[in-house]
Structure formats: C-alpha cells, structure tokens
Amino acid sequence: MNLVDHLRHELRNAAPAICVAYSGGPDSSALLHALAQVPEARARGLHAVHVDHGLHANSGRWADHCRRFCEALDVPLRVARVRVDDTLGEGIEAAARRARRAVFADVLRDGEWMALGHHRDDQTETILLKLLRGAGPEGLGGMLALRPFARGFLWRPLLNVPRTALRDYIAAQALTVIDDPANDDPRFTRNIMRNDILPRIEKYWPHAKASILHSAQLCRAAAGYLAREADAALGSIRRDQATLDVDAWLALPEALCTPVLHQWLRERSLPIPNDAQCHELQHQAAHAVEDARPCVAWPGAEVRIWNGRLHATPPLAPPPAHWQAAWDGAPLALPMDCGTLNVAPVDADARFSPPLEVRLRRGGERIKPAGDPHMRELRDLFQQARVPPWVRERCPLIYADDELIAVADAWVSERGMAIFAAGGGCPRWLRPHWLNGP
DSSP, rough: OHHHHHHHHHHHGGGSSEEEEOSSSSHHHHHHHHHHHHHHHHTTOOOOEEOOOOOOOOOHHHHHHHHHHHHHTTEEEEEEEEEOOOOOOOOOHHHHHHHHHHHHHOOOOOOOOOEEEEHHHHHHHHHHHHHHHTTTTTHOOOOSSEEEEEEEEEEOTTTTTOOOHHHHHHHHHHHHOOOOOOGOOOOOHHIIIIIIIIIHHHHHHHHHHHHHHHHHHHHHHHHHHHHHHHHHHHHHBBBBEEEEEEEHTTTTTTTHHHHHHHHHHHHOOOOOOOOOHHHHHHHHHHHOOOTOOOEEEEEEEEEEETTTTEEEOOOOOOOOTTOEEEEESSOOOOSSSSSSSEEETTTTTOSSSSSSSEOOOOSOOEEOTTTSOOOOEEHHHHHTTOOHHHHHHOOOEEEHHHHEEETTTTTEEEEHHHHHHHHOOOOEEEOOTTTTOO
C-alpha cells in the first residue's frame, strides 16, 4: 500500500478537521503532501501549522520554505514564532517541545486532529529511550496513534510506516525538504540512538525493531489495564477534591502508586515527575516526621506532604514580606500566587471610607473573633483550622487603623463586622484554583 492509500485508509474514521504539524523536514513534508492528495482530507479542512523556534540562524528561511510549499499545495499555513525558554533545567529539546505543544494547543479547534509525522522508526527510538530512562508500561508502550490533547487530539497516522517509505515518497515526488543540522547533532540523545546505537543493534539482531514494537504492544495493553485500576484506586484515596491520603497512597500495590500519582497530577494540569522524583516523593512520604512538611519539586510542579495528605501546586514563589495595599472594597489583586480580595455578595457595591489596609503575614498577629471572649494568636487559629502553611502566608489580612479586623473571609472581629455592615459587603478571598485549604 502506498503512502496516499495508507492515509486514505487511516482517514476512514478521522475527525471533522485536520491540521498538520509541519516542520518542513522529510517526515512532515511527506505527510502533508500525501494528505493533500486525499480528497477526504481536503474535505475536512486540511491546513498546517509551522513553529519557528528561532534556534537556528536559518529558521526564518525555513519558515519561508514552508509557506511556498503550502502555497503550491493550496493548503492554508499558519507560522508561529516562539521563544524557547530553557531556564527550567529540562534541556533544549524538552523546552522546544513544550513551546511547540503550546502552539498546537492554541491552534487546535474543538474536536480537531493534529497530524504528526512520527513513523515506525521514531516509535522504536522512543521506546528504547524510555527504557533507558527507566520507564514503566505506559512509557514502554510507546506513542499512541491517537490521544486527547487540548480541545482536540494528536494523531500519528504513520506509526506503522517505516522511514524508508517516507524517503521513497519524497524521492518519487521530487519534494524539496529542509535538512535541519540538529538531526545529526551528537549532543542530542535521540540522534545518538538513531545514528549509532540502533544500527549496531540491528547488525546483530536484524529483527530487533519488530521485536521492540511487539513488546511495546504488550506494554500498552498492560498500561491500559493499570490505568483503569488507577482510576478506581484514585477515587478511593482522595481526602477531598484537591488532596490525597498519604498512607492510603503508600499502601497501594507498587504497580499502582506511580499511575495514581500521574493521573492525579494530570487532573490538576500539572506535569508529572520522572521516576527518580516519584521515588523521592514516596521516600519522603514514608519517612516524614510529624511536624515536617517535605516538598518534592520538579519543573512546573511541587508536591507537599502535610497533615497526612499530598498537596500539589505549581511552583510557588515566596510572597513579598512587606507587601500592603489600601482597599476600598473594589476588587484588589493580591501579589502573585495569592489571588484576589473581593466582597460578598458579588453584586454588592461596597465601599469602605476611609479605605482599609491589606497586608500579608509578618508574624505575631492577633485578632479577637466576633463572639469569642479572648484575643487569639493568628498562628493558633491557623493551626486549629488545619490551614496549610503555604496558604497561611498568602492569606490577606485586613486592618483598620493598624488593628487586625479580618483574616480574609475566615475570621472577623466585632469592629470588622460593623465596618463591613456599614460598607455594604464582607470580605471574600478568591484564591487561585490550586491554592486549596483543608
């Protein structure tokens, strides 16, 4: 079966719209050109997106080549220039992939399929790289032909097609493609696998690729079973919508601990840890002393162990120590990671005159809550209410004439109640969605 017929076959159950991730290289060029020959693809609004990473001096010329290629095919093209942020310590390959995926997420329309040029040889390389990184069944199952992504899906219609078939198609169609020198750069692990390790393996095990792909099918089936079990286990160890019971998580069968953690983090739109980070989290959870609050972090996420629970957040910067602002009742943007201070009811036209003052914790604060005969240390109130420490330091404190009259919307003094009643609204702290209390 030639490439066009293969894609026509793959399109029999495809989405209402198709976008091709087009780099200008051999694989995506063959994919785009072949799809453009399929009337069913054009009927589904075939178009393409090219991401200019700006990492090579010729990247602008590559973008121009992609425009000309698409114009010749009469396929609409969007070119997106991105800035690759390599400050998270993940490496330039991973940073570029993250930037590229952000463009894909922005481009994809509801239900649309993003066609990627990954082929059978890419799948083999991916599985071996995952093996060397210590992946489990999910990673060793390789890339999926179709998986949910953003508002649509990522579609890999060429996973059963060898690289040689794509090169033969390019030669037969006399296509001009981009030769990215990064594909031969020995600093990149995939190039080492492709150009050095795999050829050596095939020299002694000629059927290695077929065997590797067969093993991947077995791992994919095992991963599917584990995912179903993890879904059931996750529901049983939640303490609330945002946290997991530490002891219950540690008591899960070893094969489920990591899949459950990954599924929980994905639900919270946070990146998953590598195996070493996951093992460190298990170690910290198993050996944390009662008053400790361990935190295991990786690029894009932090998981804290506190009050017998796992709490996951994006990386939290320390709040500014001496921040303060006047507040007359209008919505007040608090410092980063602290949310917004508003009034309730939300439709109240509350105004406080003279304005109140809002601060963050500095230590030693005291308040006499309405109905309580005693002045209370704020530290004690937080501890009794089991408010997580990272929430305490981001909680807005409301003052009138240097007197603490309200701790967000949790505790209000008698004087505070009178001021809020006269102003026409009570404090309402709108926290970031991940800044959850108990």
